[in-house]
Amino acid sequence: MSGLSPRDPVKYVRDLVNTLLAGTNTTGVFLGLLSAVTVIAAVAHLAFIFLFDSVGVAWMARGNVASVLVYTLSAMLIQNGRHFIAMGLIVGEILLHGILSVVVIGWESGFHYYIILIIPVAILSNMHATWQKVSAAIAVGLLYMGLDFVFRDARPLEDLPHTMLSGLHYFNQASTLIILGLLATVYYRLVASAEARLRLQACTDPLTQLRNRRFAMEVAQHEAAVYERGGRPLALVLGDVDHFKRINDVHGHETGDTALKAVAQALRDGVREVDHVARWGGEEFLMLLPSTEQDEALRVSERIRDAISKIDLVHNHQLVPISITLGVSLLSPGETVEQALARADKALYQGKQAGRNRVVLAGQAA
Numbered sequence: 001m002s003g004l005s006p007r008d009p010v011k012y013v014r015d016l017v018n019t020l021l022a023g024t025n026t027t028g029v030f031l032g033l034l035s036a037v038t039v040i041a042a043v044a045h046l047a048f049i050f051l052f053d054s055v056g057v058a059w060m061a062r063g064n065v066a067s068v069l070v071y072t073l074s075a076m077l078i079q080n081g082r083h084f085i086a087m088g089l090i091v092g093e094i095l096l097h098g099i100l101s102v103v104v105i106g107w108e109s110g111f112h113y114y115i116i117l118i119i120p121v122a123i124l125s126n127m128h129a130t131w132q133k134v135s136a137a138i139a140v141g142l143l144y145m146g147l148d149f150v151f152r153d154a155r156p157l158e159d160l161p162h163t164m165l166s167g168l169h170y171f172n173q174a175s176t177l178i179i180l181g182l183l184a185t186v187y188y189r190l191v192a193s194a195e196a197r198l199r200l201q202a203c204t205d206p207l208t209q210l211r212n213r214r215f216a217m218e219v220a221q222h223e224a225a226v227y228e229r230g231g232r233p234l235a236l237v238l239g240d241v242d243h244f245k246r247i248n249d250v251h252g253h254e255t256g257d258t259a260l261k262a263v264a265q266a267l268r269d270g271v272r273e274v275d276h277v278a279r280w281g282g283e284e285f286l287m288l289l290p291s292t293e294q295d296e297a298l299r300v301s302e303r304i305r306d307a308i309s310k311i312d313l314v315h316n317h318q319l320v321p322i323s324i325t326l327g328v329s330l331l332s333p334g335e336t337v338e339q340a341l342a343r344a345d346k347a348l349y350q351g352k353q354a355g356r357n358r359v360v361l362a363g364q365a366a
Helices: 009-021 029-054 058-079 083-105 118-124 130-151 162-202 213-228 244-251 253-269 294-309 337-353
Strands: 234-241 276-281 284-290 313-315 318-320 324-330 359-361
Touching: 029 058, 029 083, 029 118, 029 162, 058 083, 083 118, 083 130, 118 130, 118 162, 213 234, 213 276, 213 284, 213 337, 234 244, 234 253, 234 294, 234 337, 244 253, 244 318, 253 276, 253 284, 253 294, 253 313, 284 294, 294 324, 294 359, 324 337, 337 359
Parallel strands: 324 359
Antiparallel strands: 234 284, 234 324, 276 284, 313 318
16 A cells, blocks of 8 residues: 555544544553553563562562462453453552562662553553543652652661662663563554554545545556556546436435445456555546556456446345446556546546446547
């Protein structure tokens, strides 16, 4: 897919943010990030179990078993849509674990670093108003600074050897940096995925799921540039569903929509993967056939015309006839895409005047 250059950057960013934060399940960017937090944190606390057990602090090891269970429960709650409860458990565990560790084994242990991780999670949260997120981030920052002021030089309840404290300090420092890096990576991938979906949505017709006029013109301009550089030829086929207004008037707009989707499917089925099919507007469709000469373009168009005429669409036990008229043009040297499309449109009009349900080749460019 070619890149899109939105004309209105503000609207584009607003739509992107809405897409990223939409939904109430784990497909949202924040909920995907929150799910990643539970996995990363559970793995980190598993490491703490063995760490504290190896240094002889059994009660801290047991505490980390409880932490692993908290993160496991949080992951289950996220999967079941209990996002607020899960986030509360995660934040509560980080705060309790960090504060207790600082009080019991001292500031030098470095467990306070994990409290900082709450700030990016709070900022990225889509569950609260902006002022609430900012307030939460400020509160966590003030709490961290308060802990630093009170416990940096305070004597811990549990005296551990200096070498052990130093090891814990650097272990926790490294773990915090790794977790931040992992969260940033996960967030980047989630954002990239959401942006790709938004771009796809921006160039897709919602009814037929074909590419829309905007995308088709971008592709046509690209193929025209390839042709001008001595590359492959380009055939353009413009089609219009015959008597579509009659279908809507007699059988209703729902049947009309069904007819358009059936035509779109026939067009998709009738072309190669390298070809492009777009809804040009209303009941009009455009096919772009790269590397296609005149005879092949006519054969493809005739095959598609025949397939569409055989569509069985029934409404109220009555067969609804569907047919299409197609105008075919090949891009000529020095000709613009707009000029080639105009010739295809003229051929299409000639086909309509001649009785519809036919393929007409456009005259050569002057």
